[in-house]
Amino acid sequence: MKKIIILNASPRKNFNTAKLLKEAQKGAETAGAEAEYYNLYDYKFLGCRSCFACQRKGSTTEGVCAIRDDLRPILEKCIAADAIIIGSPVYFSYPTGVFRSFAERLLFANHTYMVDRENGGLKRRLNKIIPTGIIFTMNCPEDLAKDINYPITLGESVNNFRHIMGYADALYSYDTRQFDDFSKYNCDLFDEKHKEEVQQTQFPIDMQKAFDLGKTLTEMN
Numbered sequence: 157m158k159k160i161i162i163l164n165a166s167p168r169k170n171f172n173t174a175k176l177l178k179e180a181q182k183g184a185e186t187a188g189a190e191a192e193y194y195n196l197y198d199y200k201f202l203g204c205r206s207c208f209a210c211q212r213k214g215s216t217t218e219g220v221c222a223i224r225d226d227l228r229p230i231l232e233k234c235i236a237a238d239a240i241i242i243g244s245p246v247y248f249s250y251p252t253g254v255f256r257s258f259a260e261r262l263l264f265a266n267h268t269y270m271v272d273r274e275n276g277g278l279k280r281r282l283n284k285i286i287p288t289g290i291i292f293t294m295n296c297p298e299d300l301a302k303d304i305n306y307p308i309t310l311g312e313s314v315n316n317f318r319h320i321m322g323y324a325d326a327l328y329s330y331d332t333r334q335f336d337d338f339s340k341y342n343c344d345l346f347d348e349k350h351k352e353e354v355q356q357t358q359f360p361i362d363m364q365k366a367f368d369l370g371k372t373l374t375e376m377n
């Protein structure tokens with residue numbers, strides 16, 4: 157049976173990012189996969205420590221970061237998986253720090269500094285493709301996100317996964333509702349009615365896209 161690893165890099169376990177990830181999980185399961193879901197904020201880990209154990213001549217790390225901490229078993233599962241789906245809110249124009257720490261650990265252990273003289277660029281270390289889906293959620297509307305360069309700030313992460321894992325696709329969910337009850341917060345930037353409307357109209361479309369992403373990635377391997 158195909159194995160899909162789903163990773164929530166949002167601290168909230170039941171909000172925008174998690175809802176989309178759970179829908180992606182349903183899509184993967186519909187396509188016959190067994191999915192394992194992890195809330196990354198539940199695990200104690202930091203980013204790459206630049207020990208270079210994975211880049212040494214004769215390294216035996218085999219695509220799994222040498223640091224022995226909470227993340228290691230999850231990294232092992234990612235490398236053995238048929239697909240990975242990771243979701244992150246946008247925090248100050250970038251994925252969360254936890255997303256980035258995870259990405260450093262997964263990607264650097266599978267990165268090489270070896271030039272691919274036949275095809276150009278750098279050689280891939282993984283000898284297979286692990287299709288990766290990345291779901292970004294943000295309270296910014298789509299037009300503004302484009303104006304303030306989110307396709308670049310977020311796209312860089314997608315490019316890194318694409319190169320190292322062999323395939324990556326992204327789903328951007330804009331204009332999310334940050335609070336359940338706006339009346340409890342000091343916030344007049346957002347129009348609650350508009351946010352509610354987006355929840356009723358656009359968010360279900362994003363949920364369908366998340367389902368399709370999970371299904372499509374599962375069917376790729």
Ligand SMILES: Cc1cc2nc3c(=O)[nH]c(=O)nc-3n(C[C@H](O)[C@H](O)[C@H](O)COP(=O)(O)O)c2cc1C
Pocket residue numbers: 166167168171172173174244245246247248249250293294295296332333334
């Ligand atoms: C610390 C912090 C920083 C944020 N920075 C941004 C930002 O730069 N751009 C944006 O569009 N939304 C930003 N947001 C809003 C979240 O990205 C958005 O509400 C997201 O959907 C939350 O995901 P969640 O519901 O899974 O927690 C920020 C939220 C927090 C808590």
